[in-house]
Amino acid sequence: MQLEATTVDIGTTRPLVLLNTVDAAELGAHPIDRVRIQHAGETTTGIVKRTDELVPPGTVGVTEPLHHVRGTVDVTLAGAPHSVRYVRKKLDDIELEADELEAIVRDIHESRLSDVELSAYVSAVYANGLSLEETKHLTEAMTDVGEQLQWETPVVADKHSIGGVAGNCVTPIIVSIVAAAGLTMPKTSSRAVTSPAGTADVVEVFCDVEFTIAEIESIVEETNGCLVWGGGVDLSPVDDEIIRAENPLSIDPPGQLIASVLSKKRSAGSTHVVIDIPYGEGVKVESLVAARELADDVKRVGDHLEVDVTCAITHGTDPIGRGVGPVLEARDVLEVLEGDGPESLRLKSVRLAEMLLTHCGVDASATEILESGRALERFRRIVAAQGGEPDIESTDLEPGAESTTVRAERTGIATRIDNRQLCELARRAGAPLDSRAGLVIHRTVTDAVESGDRLYTIYAETPTKLAEAERLADRLEPVRVRSKADALVERR
Structure with a gap:
């Protein structure tokens, strides 16, 4: 199918190809299918995104990695890269060989995998793990893709x-x-x-x-x-x-x-x-x-x-x-x-x-x-x-202007500080994108606590994000305070 190529900016660094639904239907291209684009004697591949509005029929939109594509181009369906098969193998909990991991790494590096396929790879590794041999091969493959620094000193x-x-x-x-x-x-x-x-x-x-x-x-x-x-x-x-x-x-x-x-x-x-x-x-x-x-x-x-x-x-x-x-x-x-x-x-x-x-x-x-x-x-x-x-x-480093302090509701001892909950609260307040957002912890484990004492203070850059963090704080207990008697039982 011959189409006129036009550049589009939809805020992605992925090699996406935008096809009007009319052209996509005629071509038989579904979302995240690949198409092969021939232009100026060269061939490149992109991942399909169907649209009714962003490009008209007869036009193919190309995102930033494909902005070199110009003029009248020939668009045909292309198969998925071989690494997609290997991602599927990992989803089935089958150990991957060195060349299969190398193919996945290479295709990730060259943006040949869609976001869905990359998420599938990450999910497969999370669910099924990597053997020691897989980890060795994966580490080598990841190192070999990209630059490497070299230093004259023997100890770095x-x-x-x-x-x-x-x-x-x-x-x-x-x-x-x-x-x-x-x-x-x-x-x-x-x-x-x-x-x-x-x-x-x-x-x-x-x-x-x-x-x-x-x-x-x-x-x-x-x-x-x-x-x-x-x-x-x-x-x-x-x-x-x-x-x-x-x-x-x-x-x-x-x-x-x-x-x-x-x-x-x-x-x-x-x-x-x-x-x-x-x-x-x-x-x-x-x-x-x-x-x-x-x-x-x-x-x-x-x-x-x-x-x-x-x-x-x-x-x-x-x-x-x-x-x-x-x-x-x-x-x-x-x-x-x-x-x-x-x-x-x-x-x-x-x-x-x-x-x-x-x-x-x-x-x-x-x-x-x-x-x-x-x-x-x-x-x-x-x-x-x-x-x-x-x-x-x-003293020059000031946190966000919006803040609230969470205080102890009982007298006792701080028996646990939950890192995961503290991180959830700081992220809800806007960190790390809002650099001045986060929280300050006022107590450590085994500290004696009086009712009304400060446990932690949340900081945010906007009232909206502070309110979101406060709502989460109401459901969590990142700093756990127990009576002395309960604390002794907990330790046992």
């Missing part, structure tokens, strides 16, 4: 947390300590997947996080470290597409998580990595047994990739820090670097930094580097190198 330090703990933004502190100790630490981080703030969201409060590879190399040469968004460069770019599909479902299955983390680490040129695996009620990994199993798998995949990985299994029941949300977590980070701040955040940052220094064979004290002010000085250098204001103070 890195750290990653699998997440799930509210306020767990230790990375900027660790990078500042490790870089000040003389190690190279080019830290690429993710934006939020299921949390109210990823490390990149927090760092963006201070400075830019999107840079080219050449710019990253320059920043690291100047400061020994960087704090950048991995999605801003072409390092394991398929990971970002998969995260985009996981985000609405708030899922992060273990095998995919390992492939996500280690493909980024290998692409960043990291040689020595510490992986933080928090466990406990209300976080991603709920038991010590599961945490140990995950740590073993991470190490095995790391060995396969020739990346020296060690895991820190940490208790994740309680939040780390006081703030949850980009600006509030950024304030905690800067307070710790300034010599104050939440003790839980300072202690975990120092312990992980010490572990990473030892893992890299460096004889230095993380505590001394932090307390001497060397870490703060290095953090300010990194912020300046990334286009931020180096002299920013923690």
Whole structure:
């Protein structure tokens, strides 16, 4: 069928082809079918979207990835890519071979899978899991698609947390300590997947996080470290597409998580990595047994990739820090670097930094580097190198103007703080898209609480989002307070 190509902008980066329903019916094309477009001696493929209004009969609309298509084109039906069969195999809980996983990764990278098919892949992995061999092959395939950083130094330090703990933004502190100790630490981080703030969201409060590879190399040469968004460069770019599909479902299955983390680490040129695996009620990994199993798998995949990985299994029941949300977590980070701040955040940052220094064979004290002010000085250098204001103070970081405080309805003891519920509340308030939204936690587990004491404060940038968070707070109990007698029974 010959049609006139016209460009359309419907806010997508997917290679969509808009066909009027009349032309689609004649062609026999259904939604998310593929069509082959021949133009100027070239052939390209797009995913069908049927419409009654956006394009008239006789015209084919092409979205941004296909904007090079012009003039009169020949449109025919095309079959689905082979990787769709492999997605179906995974839905049937059949283990995939290396070449099948490579095909899925390649087609995700080249935007050949529709959003529905990508969601089906994510759902299949969530429901049926990945074997260790599948995880190894997937990690390799994700690493091989995209750029890879290379460094002259033989030791390149890195750290990653699998997440799930509210306020767990230790990375900027660790990078500042490790870089000040003389190690190279080019830290690429993710934006939020299921949390109210990823490390990149927090760092963006201070400075830019999107840079080219050449710019990253320059920043690291100047400061020994960087704090950048991995999605801003072409390092394991398929990971970002998969995260985009996981985000609405708030899922992060273990095998995919390992492939996500280690493909980024290998692409960043990291040689020595510490992986933080928090466990406990209300976080991603709920038991010590599961945490140990995950740590073993991470190490095995790391060995396969020739990346020296060690895991820190940490208790994740309680939040780390006081703030949850980009600006509030950024304030905690800067307070710790300034010599104050939440003790839980300072202690975990120092312990992980010490572990990473030892893992890299460096004889230095993380505590001394932090307390001497060397870490703060290095953090300010990194912020300046990334286009931020180096002299920013923690007191400059203000949360959203709309707020409400939830208070205790009884006297007793705080027996549990639910990370998952705190994250749900912060996201409902607008985090991470609204950087000043989130909440501040006023109590920790085992604290004595009087009736009327503050438990947590919710911040939002608009009254509407604050009201939405308040309605959710009425149904949840993120900070559980019990009488002393009930608390003793609960502990038993």
